[in-house]
Amino acid sequence: MSNAMNQAERAESPLLILLRGSMIEAMRRRGFVVLLIFMALYLGGIAVAAVVGVENPATATFLLNLGLEMAFLLALLATILTAARQIPDDMELRTVHPLLAKPLVRGQYVTGRILGAWLGGxxxxxxxxxxxxxxxxxLLPSAMAESNSSALLMQSFVLQITALGVAAAVTTMLSLIMPRGMAVIVALALMLQGHSLTGIVASRTPSETAATVARWTTNYLPNLDLLRLTTAYTDGAPALSAMSVLARLGYGAIFAAAATMLAIALFRRRPL
Amino acid sequence: MSRQLSQAAGWVAAAAFVFVPALGMRLANEEIHVGARSQDPLAQEQRNQSAMAVILGDFRTNLGDMLFVKTETYLDSGIRYEPHIDLASLETSGEEPGQGSDSSTNSLERFESRVAPANIHTAETCTDPSHNHEHDHAADHETSVTTAHNSEDEDKHLVETIIPRPEKDFRGFVGRLQREVKPWRDPREPHQHTAGTELLPWYRLATLGDPHNVRSYMIGAWWLKTMRTPEQLAEAEKFVREGIKNNPTAFQMPLMLGYVLRARKDDAAALGAFKEAAELALKARPPGGEESARWTTYNEEDAGAACTLAVLLTRELVGPQEALDLGTRYHNAQQNLPGLEISLRRLRETIASQDAPTTSTAIENQP
Structure with missing residues (x-):
């Protein structure tokens, strides 16, 4: 039986083994327990609200929005923390050497680490x-209105998972050019408010042409708001068209792929 | 082979990345918040009065909203009051039409000062620096103190501070210490409001955090406009134009642009802005202006203001007949627009009174 399992493991691609390892590593971290504690606190609040009663539908909707936003933000935090630590930890503990001694090229190693952080998140x-x-x-039926679209909820779910992929790739890339702590802070700032830079830079430019150039340039930073539809859902907006969802998925995929390629290029040049 | 494949994938990703800003900007301009329940002023008021929302502190649905809440504390000199922006009561106890306007001003100016953006006219967001908002918050208790009304009535109308006053604080020394070290003022005394212009950086931040925060664009532009210097008026125009770019279908934005352009003495451009606002408002307004979460009293008032200002300014710049034609077109497109029917009636009266002497002169000139 165990021989069969070992054979199956040997037959498995090294990339998949690495991916599975990264995921298990991520899930074992204490950070995940902390996230669940935060969520438990929120659930406690909801239970109290259900017992005491919520004054009006606007507050119930606010609580639903809060729960969905918290879920994404906590998962984003988990993904960023995992992605920022993986490669620097491997290099510091020298576990990267046995990994690369296997038939595993550097590109596969980086890709596996990114996919692992993404799947963990x-x-x-x-x-x-x-x-x-x-x-x-x-528990709070007034939180939902007739206009809340289930299709938009599903779209929001899928797009948020895509956003986690962007976060994993960008943070891994950042962890190769700056210390872990700094990578976490920069990644969080980029993921949550990076797009605000567009407005700041564009508003400081002297002419409309310069503003257009500034807007174009700063849009090379990921705008995760395009992949977050939670408020649109709780606002009762209708589902997006298939074309819009595909464009948003493509937007996320381009950023994830570009960051992954850049991370691979950086890692290839890095002395071990 | 796999290396070639990965290289090809790399080139494809790089090529796609070059054009990603175009995709990002296009998606950012796509309007998806059709419901916009979170931006509804009444829903915001309900949330602000909710015990649960108070327990959760200043956490709100977005950064822009959170910063807007911050401005209230800032405007009250750091003193935190219990949620008190009661839009329903403001609606009934707000300024009387024409209040504060000079009798020498024409009807357009009187109307402009009266309708000045309905949804931002609260004590915290007052657009007129000369307006005494101590009355808005504290008039009830001021009156109570001076005329020695009974204390029950006084308490009923009092907006309490978050840090309780001594009579209501069971904490003794700890409460006294808190009142000494934190910004606090007896809620029975009139509120002290800081100059609204100090809030401008907050509105700038709020719009940077959420470019679809129409309310912050409007209030920020209005405060800039009230400063009346050419630089600030230019800045107000720039700010509101940025808002239009980010919110092309929000009819309040060209309405505000019209106000700013009027302040800049560019009436022709202001007329264009008011007309644009009116067209957008007519498209957005549900038939009959029926109120809902998506169409509030404030939307209705702003829609009426946009149409009426377009008509009144057309009368000033072009002529009464053209203004009447424009107003009639608005009236035919949407019934019961606030303020419009009165303006149309007056226009008809003006045209009739202009015609009357002409007719009498013609009769007199007959052989």
């Missing part, structure tokens, strides 16, 4: 999302 996001959505909907 996604696995954290799924229960958090359910915890953020289901309790307010079932």
């Amino acid at each position: 996604t696995l954290a996001f799924i229960p958090l999302f359910l915890l953020g959505w289901a309790p307010p909907v079932f």
